[in-house]
Amino acid sequence: MKVDSAAFFYLRMPRIRDIGDGSQDACLVRLRAGRHEGWGQCEASPLPTIAAWDCPMSHSACHPVRDSVLGKRVDSPADIRAINESVRALSLDLLQAAHTLSGVDIALWDLLGKKMGEPVWSLLGYRKAYPKLPYASVLFGNTPRRTYERALLIRGAGFRAAKFGWGPYGRGTVREDAAQVHAAREGLGREASLLIDAGTVWVDDVAAAAGRLKALKECRARWLEEPFVSGALGSYSKLARMSGRVGLAGGEGAHDYHMAANLIEYGKVGFIQVDTGRIGGITTAKQVADLAEKKGVKYVNHTFTSHLSLCASLQPYAGLRDHELCEYPVESSVMSSALTRTRLEPGPDGFVRVPGRPGLGIAPDPAVIRRYRVPVLIRCRIRGRGSRKRQKET
Amino acid sequence: MKVDSAAFFYLRMPRIRDIGDGSQDACLVRLRAGRHEGWGQCEASPLPTIAAWDCPMSHSACHPVRDSVLGKRVDSPADIRAINESVRALSLDLLQAAHTLSGVDIALWDLLGKKMGEPVWSLLGYRKAYPKLPYASVLFGNTPRRTYERALLIRGAGFRAAKFGWGPYGRGTVREDAAQVHAAREGLGREASLLIDAGTVWVDDVAAAAGRLKALKECRARWLEEPFVSGALGSYSKLARMSGRVGLAGGEGAHDYHMAANLIEYGKVGFIQVDTGRIGGITTAKQVADLAEKKGVKYVNHTFTSHLSLCASLQPYAGLRDHELCEYPVESSVMSSALTRTRLEPGPDGFVRVPGRPGLGIAPDPAVIRRYRVPVLIRCRIRGRGSRKRQKET
Numbered sequence: 001m002k003v004d005s006a007a008f009f010y011l012r013m014p015r016i017r018d019i020g021d022g023s024q025d026a027c028l029v030r031l032r033a034g035r036h037e038g039w040g041q042c043e044a045s046p047l048p049t050i051a052a053w054d055c056p057m058s059h060s061a062c063h064p065v066r067d068s069v070l071g072k073r074v075d076s077p078a079d080i081r082a083i084n085e086s087v088r089a090l091s092l093d094l095l096q097a098a099h100t101l102s103g104v105d106i107a108l109w110d111l112l113g114k115k116m117g118e119p120v121w122s123l124l125g126y127r128k129a130y131p132k133l134p135y136a137s138v139l140f141g142n143t144p145r146r147t148y149e150r151a152l153l154i155r156g157a158g159f160r161a162a163k164f165g166w167g168p169y170g171r172g173t174v175r176e177d178a179a180q181v182h183a184a185r186e187g188l189g190r191e192a193s194l195l196i197d198a199g200t201v202w203v204d205d206v207a208a209a210a211g212r213l214k215a216l217k218e219c220r221a222r223w224l225e226e227p228f229v230s231g232a233l234g235s236y237s238k239l240a241r242m243s244g245r246v247g248l249a250g251g252e253g254a255h256d257y258h259m260a261a262n263l264i265e266y267g268k269v270g271f272i273q274v275d276t277g278r279i280g281g282i283t284t285a286k287q288v289a290d291l292a293e294k295k296g297v298k299y300v301n302h303t304f305t306s307h308l309s310l311c312a313s314l315q316p317y318a319g320l321r322d323h324e325l326c327e328y329p330v331e332s333s334v335m336s337s338a339l340t341r342t343r344l345e346p347g348p349d350g351f352v353r354v355p356g357r358p359g360l361g362i363a364p365d366p367a368v369i370r371r372y373r374v375p376v377l378i379r380c381r382i383r384g385r386g387s388r389k390r391q392k393e394t
Numbered sequence: 395m396k397v398d399s400a401a402f403f404y405l406r407m408p409r410i411r412d413i414g415d416g417s418q419d420a421c422l423v424r425l426r427a428g429r430h431e432g433w434g435q436c437e438a439s440p441l442p443t444i445a446a447w448d449c450p451m452s453h454s455a456c457h458p459v460r461d462s463v464l465g466k467r468v469d470s471p472a473d474i475r476a477i478n479e480s481v482r483a484l485s486l487d488l489l490q491a492a493h494t495l496s497g498v499d500i501a502l503w504d505l506l507g508k509k510m511g512e513p514v515w516s517l518l519g520y521r522k523a524y525p526k527l528p529y530a531s532v533l534f535g536n537t538p539r540r541t542y543e544r545a546l547l548i549r550g551a552g553f554r555a556a557k558f559g560w561g562p563y564g565r566g567t568v569r570e571d572a573a574q575v576h577a578a579r580e581g582l583g584r585e586a587s588l589l590i591d592a593g594t595v596w597v598d599d600v601a602a603a604a605g606r607l608k609a610l611k612e613c614r615a616r617w618l619e620e621p622f623v624s625g626a627l628g629s630y631s632k633l634a635r636m637s638g639r640v641g642l643a644g645g646e647g648a649h650d651y652h653m654a655a656n657l658i659e660y661g662k663v664g665f666i667q668v669d670t671g672r673i674g675g676i677t678t679a680k681q682v683a684d685l686a687e688k689k690g691v692k693y694v695n696h697t698f699t700s701h702l703s704l705c706a707s708l709q710p711y712a713g714l715r716d717h718e719l720c721e722y723p724v725e726s727s728v729m730s731s732a733l734t735r736t737r738l739e740p741g742p743d744g745f746v747r748v749p750g751r752p753g754l755g756i757a758p759d760p761a762v763i764r765r766y767r768v769p770v771l772i773r774c775r776i777r778g779r780g781s782r783k784r785q786k787e788t
């Protein structure tokens with residue numbers, strides 16, 4: 001089959017709050033090929049992402065993403081990989097292209113799976129999809145008290161692992177941060193895995209991060225996530241030498257395979273957490289999962305939004321039994337929570353299972369798209385051709 | 395003074411050819427503050443770059459670039475650095491933001507220089523701007539014969555260094571590539587510096603690149619540029635161990651300080667060539683120049699477009715005497731060549747000098763902007779507010 005058409009959908013909550021909650025808007029991609037339809041989600045700012053799909057070519061290494069996708073054959077995993085390579089070459093100088101590609105690549109795998117009658121993880125070469133242990137992913141409360149209460153709720157909901165991040169963490173004193181971490185541990189109880197996410201707050205400042213290690217060790221945090229921006233490899237490796245049993249985690253900022261590989265090779269992270277919706281989709285994320293398996297580093301999905309994204313993010317490592325943890329959004333916006341009617345709820349054993357249906361096995365609810373959709377118009381008039389490029393909502 | 399307003403201009407040749415010539419369109423930024431005006435150029439796909447300036451916020455780490463710029467004070471270099479840090483934090487998850495920031499940052503330095511009555515290089519702390527030896531930067535011909543003819547012309551024009559890149563290089567056999575390199579050396583004569591640019595053609599394939607080293611060594615190429623994509627640090631360092639007196643060069647794909655620093659630290663490049671119009675502007679490029687000086691690596695500008703970009707790209711290392719080479723566009727489109735009335739022509743001694751006038755000392759010609767401007771409209775309607783975000787041409 002050939003990719004016949006593509007449509008992008010910008011969904012948005014009526015009011016966006018200035019907090020670290022990426023589920024307040026969404027950028028969806030729908031591809032059609034013959035009688036099949038595939039869906040993907042870019043974890044990205046919608047307007048630049050849509051513009052990168054459909055803008056005019058600037059030169060031979062700055063093509064819009066569509067030039068590598070529309071009209072191309074998709075009959076095998078190799079075809080999808082070829083489209084990925086084409087985007088990386090033809091859109092080399094178009095920075096946003098990686099985020100656009102991510103949703104497109106997910107939709108391509110969904111399409112191919114539906115055509116072949118196979119789940120995506122099977123097309124990726126896995127013979128079995130192992131259950132994953134979800135950790136509840138939430139923001140720190142504004143006070144240790146609020147964090148404690150959130151932890152209690154998570155414990156009550158049956159989660160055996162939880163991650164607290166962003167909010168005030170890293171912005172106050174070492175003592176204030178310690179109080180937050182202790183509050184989270186106290187609320188979760190002694191048994192649950194505690195994970196802490198600093199959201200790049202120290203940029204590349206090793207001393208600032210190192211000051212927080214004492215509390216993290218006392219509270220037996222399993223990892224410290226994103227103490228630094230993704231490129232600060234030297235800072236990651238220095239901190240890794242001091243962090244003892246607290247592993248370093250990172251990678252959500254990676255937008256290609258090499259950035260993630262460098263975090264493993266040079267940054268010495270113990271957990272690599274790329275976002276399938278940013279790194280280039282399932283194709284690139286699977287390459288990172290293969291590398292993690294080879295290097296003895298744990299692969300963990302990064303997902304904070306919808307169950308469409310969650311489902312896509314589980315495919316690349318579905319068949320890796322020893323990579324057991326999975327990030328599980330529990331505080332998503334009403335819109336992101338409702339986006340798919342099918343939800344990947346944890347089973348009675350507490351584990352999450354990826355669907356066995358063809359493709360992703362999950363799709364957005366058209367009613368939710370209609371309700372939250374923002375009409376988009378991107379247009380430029382090119383002289384001498386009388387033509388107009390435009391990108392509209394569907 | 396405060397940044398009162400910003401305007402983006404998308405300029406474009408009537409016909410864009412599918413070749414490695416980035417001068418066929420342009421994305422200009424004009425900032426106004428009080429009675430002053432500053433200009434910058436993003437080396438970037440215009441539509442996504444403009445969208446990243448003005449799109450709605452997605453969450454606290456995915457703000458449009460404008461949120462860190464409009465209304466902000468610009469009275470000192472520290473103020474510009476603060477704006478840069480703000481963009482990196484508030485637009486962390488907006489990939490295209492680095493390219494948008496680049497033109498904005500250049501315009502901020504131009505503004506501040508005009509207000510203070512000082513050239514930008516002086517504001518950066520340099521007491522003197524040293525002349526730079528320009529190398530003519532051209533594409534390989536489609537045949538060795540055409541490459542030889544181009545080299546002859548460059549030699550006749552008085553250039554003492556030249557770089558050949560892209561085109562067929564790396565896409566054919568080792569023998570065909572060798573013929574190209576020999577043709578370039580023959581045309582240039584024995585004395586001139588010969589530089590070769592592979593334009594990331596081997597992605598991360600060390601063996602493919604290593605196969606070309608023999609001809610490069612025979613022809614005394616001073617460097618091999620971008621054998622790999624910017625993130626392929628391991629491939630760079632492996633090739634560096636084999637390349638002998640042929641240095642490795644790279645960095646134009648870097649869109650933040652850490653990517654460039656990693657190429658020096660882990661990739662072992664001998665020449666770091668960031669593009670001021672992509673890495674985040676003059677502020678970030680100056681940080682890279684400082685690091686290069688400290689690490690004994692040569693800083694070289696990356697510039698293939700207008701003399702506005704050329705002038706901006708010389709500021710970050712204007713005061714570093716030992717970093718003498720500068721990329722000098724000689725095959726730019728009519729539009730890019732004509733963009734500024736002032737041009738940085740080489741003097742009788744063959745060297746290029748950065749202006750001593752306030753700010754950049756160079757500005758776009760309004761007539762050229764009017765002639766090549768493409769009207770742009772980016773709009774989305776946000777429910778419940780009845781408001782519209784729009785970005786228009788000026």
